[in-house]
Amino acid sequence: MNEMKNPYAYTEAEILNVVDETANIKTFTIRPKEAIVFRAGQFMDLTLPGIGEAPFTPSSNHNVKATLDFTIMSAGRVTKLLHQAKKGDTVGVRGPYGLGYPLDKFRSKEVFIVGGGVGLAPLRALLYALFNEADQYKKIILKYGARTPKDIVYKVEIDSWRAKAKHVETEITTDIGDESWNGNVGLVTTILKKESVDVNNAVAIVCGPPIMMKFVTFKLLDIGFKDSDIHLSMEKNMSCGIGKCGHCRIGPYYACKDGPVFTYDKIKDLPNIWD
């Protein structure tokens, strides 16, 4: 058997750095033995050899080839153990899978990005991809919501993103404030305003927990976005990554190969998309 052709095999990767983002979210920078080329929005499977694997979308710039960042919340069996991994440890990585963000459809438009919680991870890769060619986009707008100020990821970086270009705007809100927080308080839907975007020449990109995705989508429709201009990350139980294992099916699609990003028009009539 030619191991290179084994789609279930992973490349070993060294953990170069671990950053604590919040109490339960860490960003791992890894260096695969063989560089993996990807497009923002595509995902990969990270393996703890002999233990298990789980799918994640890299959060790093796809122009950086040698290393990959993954921002991971401790949520299940594999991620709990991943959180114990240290600098210098070895993990496995295979991919990339899925289609990634259709940047060609975003060019010359206002890119209206809405993130919730750890959902900012794939959007960070998207933002870097946009910054690589910032003059191609009319505006780059980020609206980010976290549960509390302590749950904001990429705290150090977010402020620097606004300095990437004149037409970059960022706004953050938290569901609940605290004494350290002077910013907006309220759900992310409260900072999605008609005045802040030209919906007739814009695309919206949303990633976050299912309940947030649902209400953000309804809000975006409410302020005038078309179904086909709303790009949603439908991160289902993607296991094999190659459209064979059956777990991530949504109607006629497999999230792993036909997504994981879908425009709302494609999935709005399918059952239980928000669960």
Place this chain on the structure above:
Amino acid sequence: MPTNHYKITRKDLFDLFGRLSDAYKVFVPYAKGERLYFDKFDPAKEDLIELGGIKQSQPVKSFINPPREKILNGPKKDSKPLILAGVKGCDLSSFILQDFVFLQGDTEDPFYATNRKNAILIGTDCTYAKETCFCVAMEGAPYPQKYFDLNLSSITDYFIVEVATDKGKALIDNFRMFFKNANPQDIKLRDINRDRVTAQVRDFIARRGTKDTVQIKGAVEKNYNLTALWQDFASTCVECGACNLVCPTCHCFLLFDEKSKEDFKNRYRIWDACLYKTFAKVAGGANPRKHLYERLRNRFEKKFDFFPKVLNYFACTGCGRCIEACPGDIDLREVLKGLVDGKWNKPPNE
């Protein structure tokens, strides 16, 4: 007379299986009570070998896409190529789907591909039908039509052998002394049996009013949102997954990693079942199919809506295994009837 038809006596066939057993794993069906099971060819148990009858309890996928396949690391048992004899039409026809999933698309599954390429599949005609058989309603037949290398049609104490592939032809050529040319009279006897068993299946279909693919088209979509109907179908389901595991067209699997005693970090591809509650659940807790009726509906959606849309194929061969395996007496034919008629007709025995 087609030149790709031969005949062989039962005795010579078993002698041939014996000789092939050096280079191949030869599996044949054995009768055990009313059922047939595939097991390794054993000359001492020749009397129990049934190369006719009906489908075996194991679906053919068990041999090509086995329940547990090692796909990474630790050493694999070095094994001989497989000869699987006695495969029925309702199993062979499932290869349209299994091949689609594992061989087509952007990525081929190399383990499936190797198993598929190396196996010699010898079909056999059914010599009778069971009440749960409905292959004809699913555009199949009680005899192999495709995906076999050789086919055996039982005629008294000998078999008509049909050659369908180069792999099958090579086997005949290598052991030509065991085979005689078939004559038109032999083919006529074969066709009489085929017509008789087909009529038997048709009779079972007619008596129950089992729906066919023409009637089933669109039925899942039409009733998708009738929650009460699906809840009714699922009322006796115990989510054991038996219907998934015995189904020749079910293909879903999970990947399982473990450390072996020798510290190999192994990965396995293991059959999964969409009736299990955790099948679509994600680590964050979201589950698009929280309710049992949604998971049962998903099974029917996949077979009778998804695959017709993506492959133009109703993913059921009419083998009837799921009906026999279900401890809740859920009868796929009755569910399809309920969907086509838009109401749930409880079977008469309830």
